[in-house]
Amino acid sequence: MFGYIRACKPEMRIKxxxxxxxxxxxxxxxxxxxxxPFARLTLSYDFxxxxxxxxxxxxxxCTLSKKMCTCNPLKKCQYLDDRSDLSMxxxxxxxxxxxxxxxxxxxxxxxxxxxxxxxxxxxSSAHKKAAKQYPEIEYIFAEYIKGQKKLERENCQSADxxxxxxxxxxxxxxxxxxDDDMEKRVLSRxxxxxxxxxxxxxxxxxxxxxxxxxxxxxxxxxxEDKDYLKNMIVPQLYICAAEVAKAMELLDIKKFKNxxxxxxxxxxxxxxKKELKV
Amino acid sequence: MxxxxxxxxxxxxxxxEEIKNAYRALARKYHPDSYADNPLADLAGExxxxxxxxxxxxxxxRKGKKSKGGxxxxxxxxxxxxxxxxxxxxxxxxxxxxxxVPFDRRDAEWYFLNGSVLYKRGWFNDAYSSFSTAVRLxxxxxxxxxxxxxxxxxxxxxxxxxxxTGGNMGGSCTGCDVCQGLICADCCCECLGGDLIRCC
Numbered sequence: 001m002f003g004y005i006r007a008c009k010p011e012m013r014i015k016x017x018x019x020x021x022x023x024x025x026x027x028x029x030x031x032x033x034x035x036x037p038f039a040r041l042t043l044s045y046d047f048x049x050x051x052x053x054x055x056x057x058x059x060x061x062c063t064l065s066k067k068m069c070t071c072n073p074l075k076k077c078q079y080l081d082d083r084s085d086l087s088m089x090x091x092x093x094x095x096x097x098x099x100x101x102x103x104x105x106x107x108x109x110x111x112x113x114x115x116x117x118x119x120x121x122x123x124s125s126a127h128k129k130a131a132k133q134y135p136e137i138e139y140i141f142a143e144y145i146k147g148q149k150k151l152e153r154e155n156c157q158s159a160d161x162x163x164x165x166x167x168x169x170x171x172x173x174x175x176x177x178x179d180d181d182m183e184k185r186v187l188s189r190x191x192x193x194x195x196x197x198x199x200x201x202x203x204x205x206x207x208x209x210x211x212x213x214x215x216x217x218x219x220x221x222x223x224e225d226k227d228y229l230k231n232m233i234v235p236q237l238y239i240c241a242a243e244v245a246k247a248m249e250l251l252d253i254k255k256f257k258n259x260x261x262x263x264x265x266x267x268x269x270x271x272x273k274k275e276l277k278v
Numbered sequence: 279m280x281x282x283x284x285x286x287x288x289x290x291x292x293x294x295e296e297i298k299n300a301y302r303a304l305a306r307k308y309h310p311d312s313y314a315d316n317p318l319a320d321l322a323g324e325x326x327x328x329x330x331x332x333x334x335x336x337x338x339x340r341k342g343k344k345s346k347g348g349x350x351x352x353x354x355x356x357x358x359x360x361x362x363x364x365x366x367x368x369x370x371x372x373x374x375x376x377x378x379v380p381f382d383r384r385d386a387e388w389y390f391l392n393g394s395v396l397y398k399r400g401w402f403n404d405a406y407s408s409f410s411t412a413v414r415l416x417x418x419x420x421x422x423x424x425x426x427x428x429x430x431x432x433x434x435x436x437x438x439x440x441x442x443t444g445g446n447m448g449g450s451c452t453g454c455d456v457c458q459g460l461i462c463a464d465c466c467c468e469c470l471g472g473d474l475i476r477c478c
Contacts, residue, residue, distance in 0.1 A: 159403045164401075185317070185321070235434070238435040239432045245437055250321045250325060
């Protein structure tokens with residue numbers, strides 16, 4: 001379910017791409033520093049987007065410095081001088097990873113299950129630290145997993161109901177980016193529609209394999225229409241993307257507007273076309 | 279009020295035409311029709327008001343464009359109480375009242391209002407089904423057709439953003455254009471007996 005929120009690189013200005021990459025690299029550094037070297041494995045552009053959104057609503061400046069790469073000593077990367085706004089996205093990434101591991105432990109059997117259990121042990125103290133610092137995020141993901149498991153148990157075949165737990169989780173996480181009530185409303189809507197986009201796109205990508213393996217997928221009933229991609233899934237994803245954009249236009253964005261515009265207006269469409277090969 | 283030129287995103291030296299174009303682009307983006315059935319419609323309405331006031335302040339002679347405010351009010355409605363709740367974004371209460379209507383009294387308007395609640399919740403798939411049913415039951419109703427048409431338009435993709443993709447960014451003349459122009463001018467000149475560029 002990761003890697004769907006990304007920029008459309010060919011359409012980015014070089015300075016925007018450098019900033020985008022700098023946020024990604026700084027998040028890597030922050031994860032390593034706060035939660036240990038293995039936490040860097042949870043790094044993705046999705047959380048870089050969350051970091052950019054979080055920073056875009058704050059007025060303070062954003063300077064970069066070139067330093068040695070944390071993973072490759074032969075490389076130099078640009079890093080943010082002030083990483084304080086990355087603390088929340090890093091914690092979210094860490095907590096999300098932990099709950100995904102728990103989910104995998106439940107779903108898998110045999111040696112894979114043992115493997116996930118070992119990995120869970122490795123991340124246990126990092127997760128505790130993140131949960132202590134951001135108990136609201138811990139609560140959000142715990143509720144999300146509960147909701148997700150319930151609809152899988154019931155074999156929910158409504159796309160809207162199935163997407164709801166993910167959408168609600170992202171909605172709540174986005175709200176954390178602001179203390180202003182009006183902004184929270186907008187972020188809530190933006191997060192809901194983005195969470196829905198992620199869930200439905202992921203379900204659509206996994207559909208054929210889930211049918212083969214007889215695994216849960218909420219879109220199985222829609223696949224009876226052989227043009228289901230064109231008739232239902234693609235329009236639904238476009239509607240989600242349009243609603244994310246509409247919400248974003250109501251935010252008072254202080255910086256990174258061009259990067260956000262690229263991700264929302266170009267990236268979301270680009271990704272769905274690439275992933276669904278439409 | 280913030281600087282009206284800043285609100286419209288134009289410089290103080292912008293021509294009337296540039297200001298009008300900027301106003302039109304913003305009005306298209308924040309128009310109530312774009313935010314119909316959206317829980318953030320009131321915020322978009324405020325933004326629209328700000329843009330209108332800025333335009334008025336600059337132009338000084340035109341009347342501001344009146345915002346429709348995404349109204350659900352309809353004097354002929356049997357469900358005016360539900361419409362009121364939807365306008366106030368009290369979706370749970372509206373849903374409760376909708377669910378309370380017995381099946382044999384669920385007409386086109388019921389499906390339209392049900393669709394509106396679902397759309398505001400973000401349940402776009404069920405919202406689309408509900409709007410489709412409303413239009414099927416009452417094909418000539420403009421309110422229901424508009425709701426369905428909005429969803430179909432959005433579902434077809436290509437939602438317009440401000441991000442400029444490729445093409446000439448702001449400039450319309452590259453070095454190649456200049457040379458091409460000069461060579462053409464030189465040829466024309468030579469045809470008429472002169473010589474613009476002596477070495478060509």
